[in-house]
Amino acid sequence: MFRFVKRAALVxxxxxxxxxxxNAQKTExxxxxxxxxxxxxxxxxxxxxxxxxxxxPDIDVNAIYAGNYNDARIKSLAALKAGQPAQxxxxxxxxxxxxxxxxxxxxxxxxxxxxxxxxxxxxFYPALMENGTTLGKVWAIPFQRSTIIMYYNKDAFRKAxxxxxxxxxxxxxxxxxGKKLTTNDQWGLMIPSTGYPYWMFGALAKQNGEILMNSExxxxxxxxxxxxxxxxxxxxxxxxxxxxxxxxxxxxxLRKNFLSGKxxxxxxSTGNLTAVKNEATFDFGVAMLPASKMRGTPTGGGxxxxxxxxxxxxREASMRLIKFMTSPENSAKWSMGTGYIGxxxxxxxxxxxxxxxxxxPPAKVARDQLEFATAELSTYQTGRVRKILDDTIQAVLTDxxxxxxxxxxxxxxxxxxLRNYK
Amino acid sequence: xxxxYGWLLLLPGFTLIVAFTHYPTVTTFINSFFSNQTVIRPKKxxxxxxxxxxxxxxxxxxxxxxxIYFALTTVPxxxxxxxxxxxxxxxxxxxxxxxxxxxxxxxxxxxxxxANIWLFFYAPEIGLINQIFQYFNLxxxxxxxxxxxxxxxxxxxxxxxxxGFFMIFYLAALQSIPKELNEAAKIEGAxxxxxxxxxxxxxxxxxxFFVMVNALINSFxxxxxxxxxxxxxxxxxxxxxxxxxxxxxxxxxxxxxxxxLTIVLLALLIVVSLIQFGLVERKIHYK
Numbered sequence: 001m002f003r004f005v006k007r008a009a010l011v012x013x014x015x016x017x018x019x020x021x022x023n024a025q026k027t028e029x030x031x032x033x034x035x036x037x038x039x040x041x042x043x044x045x046x047x048x049x050x051x052x053x054x055x056x057p058d059i060d061v062n063a064i065y066a067g068n069y070n071d072a073r074i075k076s077l078a079a080l081k082a083g084q085p086a087q088x089x090x091x092x093x094x095x096x097x098x099x100x101x102x103x104x105x106x107x108x109x110x111x112x113x114x115x116x117x118x119x120x121x122x123x124f125y126p127a128l129m130e131n132g133t134t135l136g137k138v139w140a141i142p143f144q145r146s147t148i149i150m151y152y153n154k155d156a157f158r159k160a161x162x163x164x165x166x167x168x169x170x171x172x173x174x175x176x177x178g179k180k181l182t183t184n185d186q187w188g189l190m191i192p193s194t195g196y197p198y199w200m201f202g203a204l205a206k207q208n209g210e211i212l213m214n215s216e217x218x219x220x221x222x223x224x225x226x227x228x229x230x231x232x233x234x235x236x237x238x239x240x241x242x243x244x245x246x247x248x249x250x251x252x253x254l255r256k257n258f259l260s261g262k263x264x265x266x267x268x269s270t271g272n273l274t275a276v277k278n279e280a281t282f283d284f285g286v287a288m289l290p291a292s293k294m295r296g297t298p299t300g301g302g303x304x305x306x307x308x309x310x311x312x313x314x315r316e317a318s319m320r321l322i323k324f325m326t327s328p329e330n331s332a333k334w335s336m337g338t339g340y341i342g343x344x345x346x347x348x349x350x351x352x353x354x355x356x357x358x359x360x361p362p363a364k365v366a367r368d369q370l371e372f373a374t375a376e377l378s379t380y381q382t383g384r385v386r387k388i389l390d391d392t393i394q395a396v397l398t399d400x401x402x403x404x405x406x407x408x409x410x411x412x413x414x415x416x417x418l419r420n421y422k
Numbered sequence: 423x424x425x426x427y428g429w430l431l432l433l434p435g436f437t438l439i440v441a442f443t444h445y446p447t448v449t450t451f452i453n454s455f456f457s458n459q460t461v462i463r464p465k466k467x468x469x470x471x472x473x474x475x476x477x478x479x480x481x482x483x484x485x486x487x488x489x490i491y492f493a494l495t496t497v498p499x500x501x502x503x504x505x506x507x508x509x510x511x512x513x514x515x516x517x518x519x520x521x522x523x524x525x526x527x528x529x530x531x532x533x534x535x536x537a538n539i540w541l542f543f544y545a546p547e548i549g550l551i552n553q554i555f556q557y558f559n560l561x562x563x564x565x566x567x568x569x570x571x572x573x574x575x576x577x578x579x580x581x582x583x584x585x586g587f588f589m590i591f592y593l594a595a596l597q598s599i600p601k602e603l604n605e606a607a608k609i610e611g612a613x614x615x616x617x618x619x620x621x622x623x624x625x626x627x628x629x630x631f632f633v634m635v636n637a638l639i640n641s642f643x644x645x646x647x648x649x650x651x652x653x654x655x656x657x658x659x660x661x662x663x664x665x666x667x668x669x670x671x672x673x674x675x676x677x678x679x680x681x682x683l684t685i686v687l688l689a690l691l692i693v694v695s696l697i698q699f700g701l702v703e704r705k706i707h708y709k
Contacts, residue, residue: 074672098675187547194567194655245546247567248656253545262547383673391481394656398569 027317030062030079033090034072034302044337052324059317069095069302076307080104085309088318090302093131094378094386096139097217099305101380106308107137111315120323123344125367130375132303134217140303141322142343144334146269147297147366147373148203150290151276154283156181156264167265167287171207171233174265174290178243181264188243190263191234195251197393198377198386199300200267203289204230206296206374212389217379218421222389223411226293231403233292235396248394269300270366273339277360286362288369295372301340332356341366379414380421388413447688453681465678472682481658481666482683488573489663489690493641496580501633503585505626508592509618522593529587537650540579541566544651566652569659576651576660580644588633595629596622627706631698638694642687663687 031049035041042065049063066072069092076089091099099105112118124142132140154164160180168174178188191200202212210226213219221227238244258266259279267289276284289297304322306315324330328346332353335342342348348357348367357364379385392410395401401409454472459465476482511522528536543550544565552562565575599622607617645665648654654661654669664687671680 070673102675185547194653245562245564245567247564250541250545250566252650253541253548256542256545256548260548381674383669383675387481387669387673390655391657398567398656398659400569400657 026058026060027313028060028062029088029314029317029321030064030086031088031090031321032064032066032072032076032079032086034066034069034092041338044334048325048330048333052321055324056317056320059320061321072302073098077102077104080307080309085307087310087314088304088306088322090143091305093140093142093145093299093301093303094376094382095305096132096134096303097378097380098382100134100139104307105139105305106310106315107139108141108306109137111306111319117319123346124326125341125343125345125370127299127370127373127375128341128343130215131299131378134215140305141326143302143304143326144271144338144340145299145301145303145343146271146340147299147369148200148267148289149270149273149297149365149369150265150267150287151258151272152265152285152287153258153261153263154285156186156261156282157285160264164283164285167285168290170290171292175237175241175243178237178265179241182243186261187245187263189237189265189267190244190249190254190257191237191267192251192254193248193394193397196300197248198389199298201230201234201389201393202298202374202377203267203296204234204292206298206372207289207292207294208233209293211374212377213379215375217382218418220379220385220389220411220414220418222392222414223408228404228407230292231393231396231407234393235403238397239399246399248397270339270341271301273362273366274337275339277339277362286365288365288372295369297369297373298376299370299373300376335363339363339366341370379418381417384417385414388417450681450684450688453678454685456678458676458678468678472679475679476682476686481661484658485654485661485663485666486686488659488661489642491573492577492580492644492662493638495577496584496641496644497634497637499577500581500584500588500637501630503581504588504633505592505630507585507589508596509622511589512593512596525589526586528583528585529590531583533583533644533646534650536579536583537647540647541651544575566660567656569656572652572656572660576647579647579651580641584637584640588637591629591633592626595626599625631703631706634702635695635698638698639691642691663690 033045045063045065049061053059053061064075064086066075066089072089073091073095076086076091079086108121112121121138128142128145129138132138132142150167152167157164157167157177160177162177162180168177174189181188193200198212205212205227208226208230210221210224210230212221212227214221238246254263254266254268255272255276257263258268259276259281261282273286288295304325306318306322310318325334326343328342328344328350329352331342331344331347332350334340335347335353336356342353347353348364353363377386377389388410392401392406396403396406455467455469456465457463457468457472507525511518511525515521542548546552546562546564546567549565551565555562563571565571603621603625604617607621612620643664645662645668648660648662648665652660654665663683667680667683667687670676670683
């Protein structure tokens with residue numbers, strides 16, 4: 001009897017240790033991700049993660065929605081400090097320099113070994129890689145990426161006697177059309193200036209032939225004459241031409257403004273496209289942003305990063321997850337569900353997205369615009385530098401400062417912050 | 423032996439206070455004299471240079487001014503409104519409990535939800551307030567996009583949110599005032615106004631003091647709404663000290679400067695409570 005109990009105990013101990021070792025082989029990944037536009041995007045991420053777990057039974061993914069881009073970065077870094085680190089995260093594409101300085105992430109160039117993986121690194125649209133590439137290495141893989149696009153109300157165009165299939169091509173046209181479109185209860189144009197003013201400004205500057213910073217993240221060009229002119233133009237839209245409301249325009253409520261016909265044109269992230277498509281009660285169109293000296297927009301959105309505090313096994317699992325989430329099929333699915341850009345040529349060659357783009361041509365505007373796209377404002381000390389520019393833009397739009405002096409001041413401040421990074 | 427027993431009883435509370443109040447306060451104070459630590463650059467002693475930087479930081483000066491203004495307006499306004507509402511629903515009016523509930527509702531809503539609702543109240547063109555303006559042919563206002571109005575707009579929302587909570591305390595206090603006092607005044611021929619100012623109001627003073635302390639603390643720690651409503655903009659016109667501290671610490675990763683700003687906030691709170699408990703409290707009659 002005793003012998004039997006002993007044996008049973010032994011067997012159960014063995015079984016338990018066997019079970020727990022089986023559990024240990026299962027790699028657990030924690031991933032934070034942000035959402036900064038409307039729509040049921042968490043559901044799409046959850047369904048993609050579920051599919052991944054089904055195909056990879058040895059990996060357990062814990063995908064955590066972490067608020068907007070700022071929150072996602074803060075939560076990831078806080079988890080890192082608290083010793084409960086995430087292995088990977090989707091964070092702002094412009095967080096790269098700060099994350100490098102914090103020694104928080106590892107570069108993909110250091111992880112990839114095989115030629116096939118190196119090929120994979122080159123499979124994405126080059127414009128989307130700019131913000132994640134510095135010091136000769138790739139630090140981030142594009143995921144929910146966007147450009148600014150122009151949404152316009154075709155019905156309003158018809159009413160104003162304009163051709164609904166000819167949105168403004170350049171700055172002058174945008175003003176003349178905007179004047180025709182501005183009526184008692186409708187504005188011609190709205191460009192948001194809260195939330196991400198520097199982003200919209202990056203587009204105006206690029207259209208005027210300038211980018212806002214160098215690719216090392218150590219220099220800004222805020223006081224360049226072309227940049228100054230870009231801010232003057234933005235201010236003139238409301239102060240001189242009266243086609244845009246005065247004061248700042250709220251990022252969060254702008255889509256509602258457009259959908260309820262209060263503005264005929266709006267500049268916004270392509271990440272809103274599917275939501276606008278689902279909610280618009282009028283005929284709407286999507287166009288590339290107008291040109292001054294050239295067309296232009298910054299890219300935007302979130303990239304995948306892998307944290308440094310990971311075991312080789314976790315890195316391998318993270319790579320598999322990232323490859324899955326950015327595969328042409330999933331990128332296509334993500335793009336159709338949200339409006340974000342499919343991140344590779346292959347994504348647009350998938351039958352699903354091909355068909356979708358044919359039926360709904362606005363879905364390819366942001367991708368086509370990539371040809372004219374530049375990196376989003378990102379430097380060392382990026383939070384501070386960005387705030388300086390944000391405050392400057394808002395001070396000018398609310399009539400507190402003149403564009404030229406304000407930008408010169410901003411440039412001085414930014415140079416002060418960046419003096420140690422050369 | 424009995425001493426040991428007493429100290430053991432104190433231990434849990436003592437531990438919590440040291441761990442979450444005194445220890446962070448002391449380390450914050452110490453950190454404010456060091457430079458920020460990054461992986462590339464180690465921390466070093468910099469004396470008062472963080473404070474020097476602060477005094478030349480226009481954003482800090484602006485947020486400091488805003489914070490004081492925010493406290494000096496929200497506190498008296500929400501106290502006055504709370505008292506008025508409490509007196510109103512104390513009377514025997516029709517649908518009293520419904521009105522009481524209506525006044526209290528804002529309090530139980532999360533601040534972020536409140537801010538989201540008010541974002542659409544304030545929005546130009548599509549916002550509720552502007553639609554009412556339009557009906558009466560008043561000019562459209564961009565409440566959150568105008569540096570002259572944005573802080574006031576957040577103050578109005580805060581008062582709306584806070585007053586209902588303080589009303590509850592006043593309601594309880596009003597009910598504890600003996601009816602005989604007011605009846606006696608009535609017999610003597612005092613008007614309702616006189617008996618309110620000479621009897622009710624003085625007897626409410628302990629409550630007013632309690633509410634004031636709470637309102638002041640709330641006004642300094644209120645930042646949730648800024649995340650949704652304005653992000654401190656445009657151009658810092660609605661930025662408050664605590665929000666700026668958050669920005670410096672978690673968007674700029676400058677923990678040393680954030681510590682410096684925190685010390686200022688702490689000093690501000692100490693001064694406020696010294697005034698309250700040193701001067702104001704002496705003038706209050708407790709029963």
